[in-house]
Amino acid sequence: AQSVTQLGSHVSVSEGALVLLRCNYSSSVPPYLFWYVQYPNQGLQLLLKYTSAATLVKGINGFEAEFKKSETSFHLTKPSAHMSDAAEYFCAVSSASGGSYIPTFGRGTSLIVHP
Amino acid sequence: SQTIHQWPATLVQPVGSPLSLECTVEGTSNPNLYWYRQAAGRGLQLLFYSVGIGQISSEVPQNLSASRPQDRQFILSSKKLLLSDSGFYLCAWSGSLGNTIYFGEGSWLTVV
Numbered sequence: 001a002q003s004v005t006q007l008g009s010h011v012s013v014s015e016g017a018l019v020l021l022r023c024n025y026s027s028s029v030p031p032y033l034f035w036y037v038q039y040p041n042q043g044l045q046l047l048l049k050y051t052s053a054a055t056l057v058k059g060i061n062g063f064e065a066e067f068k069k070s071e072t073s074f075h076l077t078k079p080s081a082h083m084s085d086a087a088e089y090f091c092a093v094s095s096a097s098g099g100s101y102i103p104t105f106g107r108g109t110s111l112i113v114h115p
Numbered sequence: 116s117q118t119i120h121q122w123p124a125t126l127v128q129p130v131g132s133p134l135s136l137e138c139t140v141e142g143t144s145n146p147n148l149y150w151y152r153q154a155a156g157r158g159l160q161l162l163f164y165s166v167g168i169g170q171i172s173s174e175v176p177q178n179l180s181a182s183r184p185q186d187r188q189f190i191l192s193s194k195k196l197l198l199s200d201s202g203f204y205l206c207a208w209s210g211s212l213g214n215t216i217y218f219g220e221g222s223w224l225t226v227v
Binding site for chain 1: 149158159161164205207209213214215216217218219220221223
């Protein structure tokens with residue numbers, strides 16, 4: 001069984017401040033981990049993914065995430081927030097289950113960026 | 116490169132009317148296909164997934180059904196819509212052995 005917990009349904013930061021979105025997962029086998037971003041009225045876009053290579057993963061738009069097995073975490077960070085980063089962010093975990101990799105998504109975190 | 120499209124983008128339907136949302140994938144063969152529903156503040160709910168033509172797995176028993184008449188086509192249907200069917204519906208695909216899924220643009224359904 002696998003699950004994802006995103007801490008905080010809303011995160012508010014000032015423009016230029018550090019962005020930290022938290023994600024903890026549970027998986028009985030080595031997982032694949034993902035972050036997606038969703039802008040209003042659009043589908044989800046893949047930001048980055050961890051697939052058992054480097055534990056620090058760099059994605060698009062300056063985001064990165066670090067896989068920490070001991071903490072079962074995969075937090076998303078960005079050094080300096082832009083107004084355009086305001087969106088909904090989803091963490092997801094997938095692992096081989098019956099030969100398929102159907103992901104489980106967190107409930108999402110809404111990032112609010114203040115001028 | 117692979118692309119995914121779904122339509123219509125927006126739909127307003129009366130209670131009891133039928134539904135058909137269509138999704139197609141280009142640039143790949145034998146993809147896994149998925150339908151998700153997103154309700155406000157409730158994350159993503161997997162409705163159906165398919166690993167091949169005519170092979171549909173339902174995750175949540177409900178008023179909806181899915182079909183895969185062709186390799187890269189996935190259709191979400193209902194014979195009679197309920198108010199509770201309103202939401203944002205997302206089609207997605209992954210490679211047959213892939214662990215990463217990619218989403219379409221989404222379809223807004225409002226049942227009135």
